[in-house]
Amino acid sequence: MSVVVFAPVSSGNVSVGFDVLGAAFAPIDGTLLGDRVQVYAADSFSIETVGSFAHKLPKDPRQNILFDCYERFALELSNYGKAIKPLAMRLEKNLPVGSGLGSSACSVVAALEGLNVFHDNAFDKQHMLALMGELEGKISGSVHYDNVAPCYLGGMQLMLEEQGIISQAIPHFENWYWVLAYPGINISTAEARSILPAQYRRQDTLAFGRNLAGFVHASYSKQPAIAAGLLKDVIAEPYRAQLIPGFANVREQASQSGALAMGISGSGPTVFVVTDEIEHAQRLQQWLQTNFIQNDDGFCHICQIDARGTRVTGTQL
Numbered sequence: 001m002s003v004v005v006f007a008p009v010s011s012g013n014v015s016v017g018f019d020v021l022g023a024a025f026a027p028i029d030g031t032l033l034g035d036r037v038q039v040y041a042a043d044s045f046s047i048e049t050v051g052s053f054a055h056k057l058p059k060d061p062r063q064n065i066l067f068d069c070y071e072r073f074a075l076e077l078s079n080y081g082k083a084i085k086p087l088a089m090r091l092e093k094n095l096p097v098g099s100g101l102g103s104s105a106c107s108v109v110a111a112l113e114g115l116n117v118f119h120d121n122a123f124d125k126q127h128m129l130a131l132m133g134e135l136e137g138k139i140s141g142s143v144h145y146d147n148v149a150p151c152y153l154g155g156m157q158l159m160l161e162e163q164g165i166i167s168q169a170i171p172h173f174e175n176w177y178w179v180l181a182y183p184g185i186n187i188s189t190a191e192a193r194s195i196l197p198a199q200y201r202r203q204d205t206l207a208f209g210r211n212l213a214g215f216v217h218a219s220y221s222k223q224p225a226i227a228a229g230l231l232k233d234v235i236a237e238p239y240r241a242q243l244i245p246g247f248a249n250v251r252e253q254a255s256q257s258g259a260l261a262m263g264i265s266g267s268g269p270t271v272f273v274v275t276d277e278i279e280h281a282q283r284l285q286q287w288l289q290t291n292f293i294q295n296d297d298g299f300c301h302i303c304q305i306d307a308r309g310t311r312v313t314g315t316q317l
């Protein structure tokens, strides 16, 4: 038996919802941007890594987050009186590490969903999401679901963490294009979290509440201009923008060209620019490729929200 699971790229925060809002994305050209994990029957456990960013992962397979996923899933099965089957795992690492694109979350989600499918869906989605958050927290320093939830469930996800519900989807604007540009350098999520203040001024917390509530309201009431206007980050961007070379230039270009919004994807260095015109998205993509991307590792995709989330794509990588 063998199963391959694909998990899509995701953006935490979406400017307005630090740690509580996130979205999954799919490039409009059909590129499958995300990690794939194969779980297959084998006499002894092993982890193999392939893919364009496999060389950026720790050399020791036990340092790969897949190993923690395997151990944690085995423990969870045993907590419910079940045993893990003999298996091995193969990771196709397509997302750069430390990119702000939910790279570690993507591997966690693909691995745990692969293990769950391999065990005939032993656990339901909320149970799996809790495990995914725990594993992501292990790597980034604290539990936050804004990558694992959209990556797993798809769409624009709002974290609720209330009455056993971790996250639910909110409506998104189907005609928005999100131009995602990864410059090719890395920023550690744990470090980008450590530079944030422990406390915020009252005016910032009021702005945060108003922006997030207003964005969610405008998404439900189908007011795209108001929603876009409220996509502002008073929590992380003021501190993290300085870590991203060229961030101010992208902001200037986005504003001058009439983009709806612009911000940091996750903890950066990836940035996103939003527009509702495909020609504008294409011009932004060209500009970002020329002016923001720093090396051959970088890339820029015109994306829309991926409503499907993580899915089984076959049996062989």
Ligand SMILES: Nc1ncnc2c1ncn2[C@@H]1O[C@H](COP(=O)(O)OP(=O)(O)O)[C@@H](O)[C@H]1O
Pocket: 056, 057, 058, 063, 064, 065, 066, 091, 096, 097, 098, 099, 100, 101, 102, 103, 104, 105, 107, 108, 139, 140, 187, 188, 189, 190, 266
């Ligand atoms: N499968 C994996 N995918 C991504 N990162 C991994 C994986 N396994 C281990 N790691 C390690 O986890 C850390 C992830 O860093 P982080 O800044 O959280 O990345 P990201 O923000 O892209 O998720 C890195 O130190 C990386 O070497």
Ligand SMILES: N[C@@H](CCOP(=O)(O)O)C(=O)O
Pocket: 012, 013, 018, 019, 020, 099, 100, 101, 102, 103, 140, 144, 146, 147, 189, 192, 193, 236, 265, 266, 267, 268
């Ligand atoms: N809410 C988190 C999101 C981190 O996303 P990543 O893709 O950079 O891991 C944060 O902003 O710290």
